Amino acid sequence: MKKNLLRNICIIETVILLVLIISSIFQSFLVSNPESADLKEFISTFTEENNYFPEVGYIPDASTAKAIGSRIIDNLAQHKGFGITTVTYDQENRLWLVDKGYLFSRGGFVIIEQDSGKVIKALLSK
DSSP, rough: OOHHHHHHHHHHHHHHHHHHHHHHHHHTTOOOOOOOOHHHHHHHOOOOGGOOOOOOOSOOOOHHHHHHHHHHHHHTTTOOSSHHHHHHHHHHHHEEEEEEEEEEOOOEEEEEEEOOOOOOEEEOOO
């Protein structure tokens, strides 16, 4: 009797654990819609002293530029496959050029400002 009870409790715990694991995996793939808000008004509540601006800029190295630029090009080209990405740095103007090409479709390039992280230009290749 006790063995059956313990076995049933173990089965129930296993089922609950599986349900929790499956639901957490499923939820990790969901993308929620962002809420609408007036962010300019929100930003105005902060003073300049509260602004964090690193000396090396928000895009400090080639790997950061590659990761951000590659995602922008993927969205621009509506492509999720593997592509070859190259990164070039303009030291004088502090700009990153990220170029990504795909095997069977056109890619694109993005120019990103190192200091602010602002995308200066984003175009598809011909």
